[in-house]
Structures are given as C-alpha cells and as structure tokens.
Amino acid sequence: MTISPIENGIVLDHITAGKGMELYKALGLAELDCLVAVINNAYSIKMPGGRKDIIKIDAEIELNLDIIGYFDPGITVNVIKNGVNTKLPKIDPPKEIKNLIKCKNPRCITSVEQELPHIFKLTDSENKVYRCIYCESKAK
Template sequence: MTVSPIENGIVLDHITAGKGMELYKVLGLAELDCLVAVINNAYSKKSPTGKKDIIKIDAQIDLDFDIIGYIDPGITVNIIKNGVNTKMEKIDPPETIEGIIKCKNPRCITSVEQELPHIFKLTDRENMVYRCIYCESKAK
C-alpha cells in the first residue's frame, strides 16, 4: 500500500499503534476539506510492538499540541513546507489541559456547577498522571 508524499502539510508519525483513530477524532480531522490519511499498524523499527500509526494531513493547519501531548506524547510531528520537513522530535505532555476531558468524580464541584472549566494538571510525568485541579481525581 502506498500513500504519496506531501508537499505542504503535516505528518504525525510514531503514533502508538491503535491511537491513530482516537487522535483523528479528537483533533477534529474529520472536519477538514483536505486529504487526510490515517495509516494503522505500519511497520516500525522504534516501537517495541513493531507497529505504529501515522496520520498525513495534506494542508497546513493549527494543531492542538496539548491534545497530542496528552494522548500520545511520543509522537513525532513533521511540518512540511514546499517539500522541506521541519521535524519536532517529541511532544512534551502539557502541564495542564483544559476542556479535553471531564472529571467523572460525582463528589467533584464540577459535577454540580456545569459552567466550570474542566482543568487537569500533570502530577506524575513519568506515569503520565493527570489530576482534576478541583478534587484531585485521576483522569481516566
């Protein structure tokens, strides 16, 4: 199977196998007019499973790096302009995320005050643990 190279656009490479479609959904790529390819289970030398997912977007768009860093911080982002690739090796997990996930703790103040923003803070970088800033429940 061949997916042709792109001249101007973005390639998200080294996505953990199985997370490609999740990213496609949360990044809102289904809304785009341009060509978008999601490749699942591509061969990977780096990955311990030997597999990776890849997303190719045939346009320059603003990506939410916080979402990428939260869902899969090991991803390589390649921004291609006129055929020249500017590689960002690894996306760091963001210190805080807002509006991406909701706190599910029924005892949290966010369960009764709907207008409050759902904000999570990175409390354990090694294990990628995010906690609700209000009740400190772990993000699931």
C-alpha cells in the same frame, strides 16, 4: 497500498498502533476539509510490536500540541513545507489541559455545574499523572 507524499502539511508519526483514530478525533481532524489519511498498523522498526499508526494531513494547519503531548509525548510531528520535512522537537506532556477530558468523579463540582471548564494539572510528570484541579481525582 500507496499514499502519495505531501508537499505542504503535517505528518504525525510513531502513534501507538491502534490509537490513530482516537488521536484523529481528539484533534478534531474530522472537521477539516482537506485530505487526511489515517494509516493503521504501518510497519515500524522503532515501535514495540513492529507496528505504528500514522496521520497525514494535506494542509498547513495549527495543531494543538498540548493534545498530542497529553495523548502520547512519543509521537513525532513532522511539518512539511514545499516538500521539505522539519521534525518538531519532542513534545513534553502539557502542564495543564483544558476541556480535553472530563472529570468522572460524581462528587466533583463539575458533575453538577456543566458550564465549568474541565481542567487537569500534571501532578506527577514521571508517571504522567493528571489530576482535576477541583477535586484532585486522577484522570482516567
């Protein structure tokens, strides 16, 4: 199977195999009107199991890097301009994420006040633990 190279756009590489569609949805890529390819189970020397997912976006768009950092800091972001590839520095997990995930604690104030933003803070960067700022429940 061949997917043609991009002249101007973004390639998200080294996505854990099977997680490509999840990231596609989290980044809201379905709303784009440009060409987007999600490649599942591509061959990889680097990735465990020898498989990875790749997302190719055929347009210069602004990506929310916090989402990628939260999703998996190991993902490589390549920005391509006029056929020249620039690899972005490694993305650290964001210190805070807003409205990306929801608090599932039924005792949390967010469970009854729907308009509150769901905000999680990184409380343990080593183990990538995020906790709800309101009830301190661990993100699942």
